[in-house]
Amino acid sequence: MGALLAGGPAAQQQALGGGKGVRMMDAYYTWLVSDPAAGKAFGAAVRAVADGRGPVLYHCTQGKDRTGWMSAVLLTAAGVPRTTVDQDYLASNHYLQASDDHQLAQLRAAGKVKDPALLEPVLGVRQSYLDAAFDEVTAKYGSFDGYLGKGLGLDAATERKLRQRLTTA
Numbered sequence: 001m002g003a004l005l006a007g008g009p010a011a012q013q014q015a016l017g018g019g020k021g022v023r024m025m026d027a028y029y030t031w032l033v034s035d036p037a038a039g040k041a042f043g044a045a046v047r048a049v050a051d052g053r054g055p056v057l058y059h060c061t062q063g064k065d066r067t068g069w070m071s072a073v074l075l076t077a078a079g080v081p082r083t084t085v086d087q088d089y090l091a092s093n094h095y096l097q098a099s100d101d102h103q104l105a106q107l108r109a110a111g112k113v114k115d116p117a118l119l120e121p122v123l124g125v126r127q128s129y130l131d132a133a134f135d136e137v138t139a140k141y142g143s144f145d146g147y148l149g150k151g152l153g154l155d156a157a158t159e160r161k162l163r164q165r166l167t168t169a
Contacts, residue, residue, distance in 0.1 A: 004122070005107065009114035021121030025065075026132040032069050033136040033151065043152035045070060046077070050154070050162035064092040064125050069133055073152075076144055077159070078166035085130075092125045100124065 004012050016024070032038050048056045060066035068089050075085045100123045107113040134144075141147040148154045154162070 004119075005112050008112065012113065012118045013115070016118040016121065021118060022126065022128065025121050025126070025129050028065065029069065029129045029133040030136045032066065033133050033147065034140055039151045039153070042070060042073060043154065046073065046148075046152055046154065046162060047158060049074065050158050050165055052161075052165055062096070062123070064096060065129075068092060068125060068130070072130060072133070074166060077148065077162055079163070082134075086127060089125060089130050090127065096124065 004015055007015075015021075032042075045056065045058050058067060058070050072085050072089055075088060076082070103123070104113060104116040104119065107119075108116060113119060137144055137147040137151070141149075141151050145159070148159055149156075
């Protein structure tokens with residue numbers, strides 16, 4: 001995001017205009033699933049939850065992309081219906097709105113942003129982003145269970161512990 005802001009309105013238009021911002025974010029969510037290093041990091045966090053090593057804190061810069069995917073992974077592993085996972089993910093737009101509006105107002109006042117709509121795909125979340133991740137899960141691993149096993153490196157015992165930890169009080 002820093003490079004987009006430093007480049008000014010013209011760079012933002014070139015990088016994000018004409019739907020490029022949405023395509024960039026869709027590609028990012030695909031990468032979250034397909035990149036081996038990302039799989040290793042998500043796998044370690046999921047194992048920490050499964051092992052019950054105490055509270056697990058996970059976050060990212062904006063609190064919506066890596067955090068959103070991790071939450072979707074945990075909810076899906078717990079058997080939460082996809083429609084509920086989607087609603088939970090999309091709720092980020094509501095909770096981030098005031099912060100995003102404030103940030104955009106400051107950037108406009110400083111002359112760093114001319115068209116705030118160009119940054120909306122980067123600041124918010126869209127259903128297509130989560131769909132891109134789940135589509136990559138299916139394309140690369142065949143199923144969500146395949147992703148847990150092959151993508152995140154969980155064995156069957158760890159998957160059982162995870163589901164038990166997520167679904168029992």
